[in-house]
Amino acid sequence: MKGKRTLYEIYWEILTFCRTPRTFTSIIHRCSLNSDIGQEHIGFLLGKGFLSRYEDEGANLHRTTDKARPFLDSFREMYLELYNRGPEFKL
Amino acid sequence: MVRVFRGENMINETFNRLSREMRSFNSLILMNIAGAGLAVARGISFIVRNVHPMVAARMILWPEAIMVGAALAGCALMFRWLIMGAEMMDEYQDVREGASGHENGAEDSATELIVQNMAFYRDHRESMGSLILGSRITGAFFLVTAALQVQYVVSVLGSGSAFEAAFVLLGFSLILILGLAGVYIPRLFRRYEATWDRRLQESTEAEKKLGELLEGSS
Numbered sequence: 001m002k003g004k005r006t007l008y009e010i011y012w013e014i015l016t017f018c019r020t021p022r023t024f025t026s027i028i029h030r031c032s033l034n035s036d037i038g039q040e041h042i043g044f045l046l047g048k049g050f051l052s053r054y055e056d057e058g059a060n061l062h063r064t065t066d067k068a069r070p071f072l073d074s075f076r077e078m079y080l081e082l083y084n085r086g087p088e089f090k091l
Numbered sequence: 092m093v094r095v096f097r098g099e100n101m102i103n104e105t106f107n108r109l110s111r112e113m114r115s116f117n118s119l120i121l122m123n124i125a126g127a128g129l130a131v132a133r134g135i136s137f138i139v140r141n142v143h144p145m146v147a148a149r150m151i152l153w154p155e156a157i158m159v160g161a162a163l164a165g166c167a168l169m170f171r172w173l174i175m176g177a178e179m180m181d182e183y184q185d186v187r188e189g190a191s192g193h194e195n196g197a198e199d200s201a202t203e204l205i206v207q208n209m210a211f212y213r214d215h216r217e218s219m220g221s222l223i224l225g226s227r228i229t230g231a232f233f234l235v236t237a238a239l240q241v242q243y244v245v246s247v248l249g250s251g252s253a254f255e256a257a258f259v260l261l262g263f264s265l266i267l268i269l270g271l272a273g274v275y276i277p278r279l280f281r282r283y284e285a286t287w288d289r290r291l292q293e294s295t296e297a298e299k300k301l302g303e304l305l306e307g308s309s
Contacts, residue, residue, distance in 0.1 A: 003211050003213060003214045004214050005206065006294070006298060008298055008305075009209070016203070048305065048308060050308075070304060070308070071304055074300065074304055075297075075301060076202045078300065078301070079202050079205050079206065079294070080101075080105060080198070080201060082293040082297060083105065083108075083205045083290060084108065085293070086290070087286065088108055088286070089115055089116065089282060089283050089286040089287075090115055
């Protein structure tokens, strides 16, 4: 995903992507982040316990934990709600 | 009223809404590009028509030269407008193509599309201002041109041949349509801006709640 995103949108994107175990490279590629920023965000999510890191066949993988579920659910419901509320754009 | 987005129908409605909005916005960019393209074409034909007498006379005719200079400057601006519209359309295609499924389910897929549209809007908010300005200037230019041609069109309709009258009417209609489109397109962009500005504002409020949630989870 490209474009100007807020911090929470980036967190949501990383966590959604990591429901399936992912390497650091695939996360920063998918979320269009540079290495330093990616490291910072992933470090924050690991610190919160929203992501877990483990090694599998020599690869360092990141996976979203159950602890992230309230954040993911709230984010999704809030965004769906704010999108559906109010008038639609039509020509 | 707080709606709970769990039902399949609700998600389908969100997808339909996203699909309609994205189609509408894509059409708006296309209209903008078509308007800019026609404006550039019209500008080039004006330049050629005014350069021709100078080439025939093999000297600089100042009234024509000044008009050609002004038209060149106008064309450069309209060309910039055209390129900006094309770039916006290219980037919007990426957003539309991103709508093709999500391995984590329909709700996440819809949320991702919303986030992508928001990111696109944040990125292009300023360019939309330029497109609106370009459209307004071009619209005003063509409406003034159409007003100046009214007398000529009436005289041709009164005394010219049917072929000449049809030809003049066609040209006049094109200028009038471009003028009206130039005035109407900014209104549509404003409507798009109003829709997404409201959503961005509400997302800021949602962020506060998400921030509290993150703080509470440590």
